[in-house]
Amino acid sequence: xxxxxxxxxxxxxxxxxxxxxxxxxxxxxxxxxxxxxxxxxxxxxxxxxxxxxxxxxxxxxxxxxxxxxxxxxxxxxxxxxxxxxxxxxxxxxxxxxxxxxxxxxxxxxxxxxxxxxxxxxxxxxxxxxxxxxxxxxxxxxxxxxxxxxxxxxxxxxxxxxxxxxxxxxxxxxxxxxxxxxxxxxxxxxxxxxxxxxxxxxxxxxxxxxxxxxxxxxxxxxxxxxxxxxxxx
Amino acid sequence: xxxxxxxxxxxxxxxxxxxxxxxxxxxxxxxxxxxxxxxxxxxxxxxxxxxxxxxxxxxxxxxxxxxxxxxxxxxxxxxxxxxxxxxxxxxxxxxxxxxxxxxxxxxxxxxxxxxxxxxxxxxxxxxxxxxxxxxxxxxxxxxxxxxxxxxxxxxxxxxxxxxxxxxxxxxxxxxxxxxxxxxxxxxxxxxxxxxxxxxxxxxxxxxxxxxxxxxxxxxxxxxxxxxxxxxx
Numbered sequence: 001x002x003x004x005x006x007x008x009x010x011x012x013x014x015x016x017x018x019x020x021x022x023x024x025x026x027x028x029x030x031x032x033x034x035x036x037x038x039x040x041x042x043x044x045x046x047x048x049x050x051x052x053x054x055x056x057x058x059x060x061x062x063x064x065x066x067x068x069x070x071x072x073x074x075x076x077x078x079x080x081x082x083x084x085x086x087x088x089x090x091x092x093x094x095x096x097x098x099x100x101x102x103x104x105x106x107x108x109x110x111x112x113x114x115x116x117x118x119x120x121x122x123x124x125x126x127x128x129x130x131x132x133x134x135x136x137x138x139x140x141x142x143x144x145x146x147x148x149x150x151x152x153x154x155x156x157x158x159x160x161x162x163x164x165x166x167x168x169x170x171x172x173x174x175x176x177x178x179x180x181x182x183x184x185x186x187x188x189x190x191x192x193x194x195x196x197x198x199x200x201x202x203x204x205x206x207x208x209x210x211x212x213x214x215x216x217x218x219x220x221x222x223x224x225x226x227x228x229x230x231x232x
Numbered sequence: 233x234x235x236x237x238x239x240x241x242x243x244x245x246x247x248x249x250x251x252x253x254x255x256x257x258x259x260x261x262x263x264x265x266x267x268x269x270x271x272x273x274x275x276x277x278x279x280x281x282x283x284x285x286x287x288x289x290x291x292x293x294x295x296x297x298x299x300x301x302x303x304x305x306x307x308x309x310x311x312x313x314x315x316x317x318x319x320x321x322x323x324x325x326x327x328x329x330x331x332x333x334x335x336x337x338x339x340x341x342x343x344x345x346x347x348x349x350x351x352x353x354x355x356x357x358x359x360x361x362x363x364x365x366x367x368x369x370x371x372x373x374x375x376x377x378x379x380x381x382x383x384x385x386x387x388x389x390x391x392x393x394x395x396x397x398x399x400x401x402x403x404x405x406x407x408x409x410x411x412x413x414x415x416x417x418x419x420x421x422x423x424x425x426x427x428x429x430x431x432x433x434x435x436x437x438x439x440x441x442x443x444x445x446x447x448x449x450x451x452x453x454x455x456x457x458x459x460x461x462x463x464x
Binding site: 061062063064065066067069070099100101102103104105107108109111112113115116135136138140141144145147148149151152153154156157 | 293294295296297298299301302331332333334335336337339340341343344345347348367368370372373376377379380381383384385386388389
């Protein structure tokens with residue numbers, strides 16, 4: 001395979017990034033998975049990311065970064081994760097689980113890693129349809145980051161590469177993502193979506209991420225393989 | 233002071249970012265200094281950053297990130313730092329001290345921090361004239377990142393802020409930066425530029441950063457306060 005078909009895939013351990021990775025592999029990319037340990041309150045998603053990469057036979061790398069120093073989110077700070085919100089609530093403004101500049105930080109790290117391993121393609125599992133209202137999940141943001149990336153890095157400036165940020169799920173509903181994952185034979189039971197799992201890693205079933213995930217499986221007419229906490 | 237006059241200043245401990253911080257203060261910004269500990273081989277520059285922030289009475293924050301996992305640079309890996317290069321050599325291509333996507337990663341972190349503390353302005357001491365040929369120090373890159381930033385973050389998308397990336401030194405020669413620093417009464421002896429200091433933190437005097445710094449003081453007609461290693 002030519003070096004130009006190498007890709008870095010940002011892997012969070014969730015449903016979306018697992019399907020994005022499978023999509024990249026399906027399209028013939030030789031993939032390296034990059035996960036970011038950013039001081040999140042639980043490690044369940046990183047474990048899931050490692051399981052997913054392993055199950056798809058892809059090398060897995062973790063970058064550690066202490067985003068608690070940056071602060072400002074229920075995912076890194078001691079702020080309560082909201083529970084039981086309706087899809088309409090989720091559309092109404094950006095929730096406290098928003099991590100300031102998270103995708104910009106993640107894409108910047110992926111860009112550095114891509115340049116190091118000679119990849120010109122980056123996959124990110126963002127989704128602008130069934131999502132929590134984060135601004136850095138929208139197509140116009142992805143396009144703007146791609147433009148900046150091509151001015152930032154040596155390989156692009158020297159004309160050896162043209163970086164492309166792929167967001168293959170950006171226009172898909174959660175149900176379509178579930179179907180695509182099943183079609184690509186991703187073991188979705190390995191993925192983890194919950195923002196607030198219990199000590200054993202079981203999903204709460206009530207945060208935005210759990211609710212969107214449940215809705216996705218239900219609308220796809222597929223059994224939900226998630227292990228939820230009993231007292232949900 | 234209004235919240236809209238808050239700024240985050242990326243502080244590396246070098247000459248340029250110290251002068252950029254002084255410039256931001258001079259222009260009336262209430263500043264927070266952000267340094268990034270990115271697995272560099274020496275801690276001398278972080279100590280310098282802390283000294284500079286303290287001397288200018290500015291709060292100082294460090295984000296830790298392990299860029300060795302990303303790799304690909306003499307500043308993070310075990311690659312020899314080049315010595316004794318002429319200005320013409322430096323213009324001829326990007327050296328091994330280039331850290332993949334470094335300014336993109338730093339600006340992304342500054343953006344997250346800015347959003348958290350309610351700042352809409354970010355200062356970075358990049359310089360496109362007397363520099364080592366890094367692509368992410370050019371004005372077109374800075375403008376592209378600014379455009380992406382304004383699509384990425386909650387405060388901008390909700391119309392509460394318009395992020396601006398300030399690079400006040402971008403068109404200045406090293407001599408002009410030295411003069412500006414002296415004019416703003418920055419204690420330049422607190423700054424550290426060397427890529428390869430000895431165990432006591434003394435500058436090597438021969439890497440690109442040392443050579444540019446020496447040239448800057450010489451051309452500014454100012455005494456160089458740098459402590460160089462004796463056997464230089």
